[in-house]
Every structure is written in C-alpha cells, then in structure tokens.
Amino acid sequence: MGLLIDGEWHDKGYDTESKGGQFEREPTTLRNWITPDGSAGPTGEDGFPAQRGRYHLYVSYACPWAHRAIIFRKLKGLEDIISMDVVHPHMGKDGWTFDADFESATGDRVNGLSMLREVYTKAVPDFTGRVTTPVLWDKERETIVSNESSEIIRMLNSAFDQHGAEGPDFYPDELQDEIDAINEPIYHRVNNGVYRTGFASRQGPYEKAFRSLFDLLDGLEERLGKQRYLVGDTLTEADWRLFVTLVRFDAVYYVHFKCNERLIGEYPNLSNYLRELYQVPGIAETVHLDHIKHHYYTSHPWLNPQGIVPLGPKLDFTTPHDRDRF
Numbered sequence: 001m002g003l004l005i006d007g008e009w010h011d012k013g014y015d016t017e018s019k020g021g022q023f024e025r026e027p028t029t030l031r032n033w034i035t036p037d038g039s040a041g042p043t044g045e046d047g048f049p050a051q052r053g054r055y056h057l058y059v060s061y062a063c064p065w066a067h068r069a070i071i072f073r074k075l076k077g078l079e080d081i082i083s084m085d086v087v088h089p090h091m092g093k094d095g096w097t098f099d100a101d102f103e104s105a106t107g108d109r110v111n112g113l114s115m116l117r118e119v120y121t122k123a124v125p126d127f128t129g130r131v132t133t134p135v136l137w138d139k140e141r142e143t144i145v146s147n148e149s150s151e152i153i154r155m156l157n158s159a160f161d162q163h164g165a166e167g168p169d170f171y172p173d174e175l176q177d178e179i180d181a182i183n184e185p186i187y188h189r190v191n192n193g194v195y196r197t198g199f200a201s202r203q204g205p206y207e208k209a210f211r212s213l214f215d216l217l218d219g220l221e222e223r224l225g226k227q228r229y230l231v232g233d234t235l236t237e238a239d240w241r242l243f244v245t246l247v248r249f250d251a252v253y254y255v256h257f258k259c260n261e262r263l264i265g266e267y268p269n270l271s272n273y274l275r276e277l278y279q280v281p282g283i284a285e286t287v288h289l290d291h292i293k294h295h296y297y298t299s300h301p302w303l304n305p306q307g308i309v310p311l312g313p314k315l316d317f318t319t320p321h322d323r324d325r326f
C-alpha cells in the first residue's frame with residue numbers, strides 16, 4: 001500500500017500515530033462531474049457530457065466505495081453505456097494492480113496499464129494523494145473525471161437519462177434532504193466507521209469508533225423495525241450506501257476490523273433488510289465475497305501478518321426475508 005507524491009510512488013501505509021491512533025480518511029480530490037450537457041457540476045470543470053461508450057469505471061470488487069458505483073451501473077442499466085475493469089483484490093506494495101490472475105479480475109482493457117497508479121499519473125502526472133477505487137475515466141479526454149464514489153453514483157443516477165439509462169431515481173428531489181440527513185451519520189459511523197474501528201492503532205480511538213458504530217447500528221435496527229427502507233417506503237441511494245458495508249460485515253469487519261459486538265446476522269431487522277437488498281435483481285452478481293475476503297485479509301499485514309484468509313463464515317443472503325410486512 002502506498003501513495004503518490006508529486007507523481008512519485010511511496011510505499012507508505014496510513015499514518016495513524018500522528019493522529020493519536022485514529023484513522024482519518026483523506027478527502028478525494030478529483031471531483032469533476034458528467035452532466036447531461038457537459039456543463040460544470042457542483043465541483044470541478046466542465047467538458048464531461050454524458051455520452052454512450054465514452055466513460056469507463058475502474059473498480060475493485062472488494063471495495064465498498066467502488067461497490068456503490070458497480071451497483072448504480074447495474075441498476076441504472078448502464079452496462080452497455082459505461083465500460084468497466086476490475087483490479088486484482090490484493091493491494092500490496094504497488095497498491096492496486098491490473099494483474100488478472102484472480103477470478104473476475106479483468107486487467108486494464110482501456111489503457112493497457114499494469115497498475116492503477118499509472119491511471120492517476122496518466123491523468124495528472126504530478127498527482128499527490130492515495131490511489132483509490134473507484135475511478136471514473138474519460139476515454140476521449142484521457143483523464144479522470146472523478147474518484148469520489150458518493151458523486152459518481154449521483155452522476156450515474158441522473159446524467160445518462162437521455163442515453164438509455166433506466167431504473168428508478170434513487171435520489172428524487174422530494175427526498176434529497178432526508179437522504180442527505182441519514183447519509184451523513186451512516187458515512188461517518190458505519191461506512192467509514194468500520195475503517196475507523198479497524199485501523200485505529202490505539203485502544204482509546206478503537207473503543208470510541210466501536211461504540212459509535214454499534215450505537216448507530218442499534219438505531220438503524222430500530223428504524224428498520226418501523227419502516228421498510230432508511231427513508232420511508234422508497235428504496236434510495238441511502239440504502240445502497242449502507243448495503244455495501246452490511247454485506248461485508250460478518251465476513252470481514254466483525255473479525256478483521258474487530259467490529260465484534262454483534263454480527264449483522266444477529267440483528268433481525270438489519271439482516272432481513274440486507275437479504276432484501278441482496279435479492280434485488282442484478283445485485284447478487286455485484287457481490288464477490290472471494291474478492292472481498294482476499295483483499296482485506298491479505299492487504300493489511302499489520303492486522304493479519306500471515307495473510308491467512310478465513311474459510312468461514314457460511315453466509316446465505318438468498319434465504320427468504322420478511323420485509324414485505326411493511
């Protein structure tokens with residue numbers, strides 16, 4: 001694992017010690033937007049109009065942030081409109097690579113590169129920052145549109161409506177305030193919270209992140225006992241953002257990140273909700289537990305020095321759920 005500084009690769013992990021043992025995720029910096037007419041979005045520059053065949057997603061099947069983008073590409077019917085390549089699940093001293101010797105890892109079929117960091121330096125030769133997935137690439141301008149998943153999913157949700165996108169609107173105008181309001185704590189305390197728990201390098205920050213995570217999971221369990229989805233009876237972006245963490249939880253976060261107060265399988269509402277989302281047509285094929293387990297258990301040697309990938313647990317998200325009671 002490492003990062004680019006002025007375009008040069010440095011094999012360096014996360015610096016939690018200078019932050020008192022806390023893990024802090026660095027903000028993403030490449031934040032342009034694809035828009036229907038190519039005008040500028042809320043951040044970044046203009047010149048990225050929605051077009052069939054022009055854009056490409058680089059993803060990891062292991063990564064929850066990339067998983068959001070994979071889900072939106074699938075549910076919005078964009079698979080023939082936006083192409084996609086999948087990195088190797090192991091993130092070692094070179095960071096993400098395009099080695100294709102793992103089931104469903106594709107290599108780089110657009111730029112023919114061997115490491116994801118080369119995609120970054122092709123776009124920004126003096127790039128400084130972590131080399132993260134997902135990356136939304138513009139084949140025409142040969143540059144990165146965005147590496148911020150929360151914004152990529154908003155583009156996929158609405159920018160391609162005139163170019164064959166289908167499926168529901170997961171961020172409808174009338175629910176935006178409520179969606180934003182629930183996304184905020186879920187991002188800090190659950191999506192990023194599992195990382196804050198797992199990457200904490202001192203006891204105090206670990207316990208703080210752990211408590212904040214499970215307090216919110218308890219709150220979500222209660223909320224989902226009263227309504228079908230996070231925002232009433234409409235399946236929205238907020239649910240997909242939570243789903244990607246829940247689906248990894250029992251296989252990885254519970255053990256590897258020491259998030260072990262309770263399994264998701266032990267929460268009646270959260271586990272039924274997780275199964276309902278998993279069973280939405282198209283979603284199961286976006287979930288690659290082999291990539292997920294291989295990535296986490298082999299890519300953080302300070303947490304799991306031998307890199308043994310556990311064989312369990314036995315998980316079955318296809319059994320019936322009870323969410324149609326709402």
Ligand SMILES: N[C@@H](CCC(=O)N[C@@H](CS)C(=O)NCC(=O)O)C(=O)O
Nearest residue numbers: 063064065130131132133147148149
């Ligand atoms: N804010 C980014 C975060 C993406 C992210 O951190 N991805 C992880 C994989 S799960 C990554 O590529 N990490 C590489 C690193 O930290 O060096 C997003 O949501 O798109």
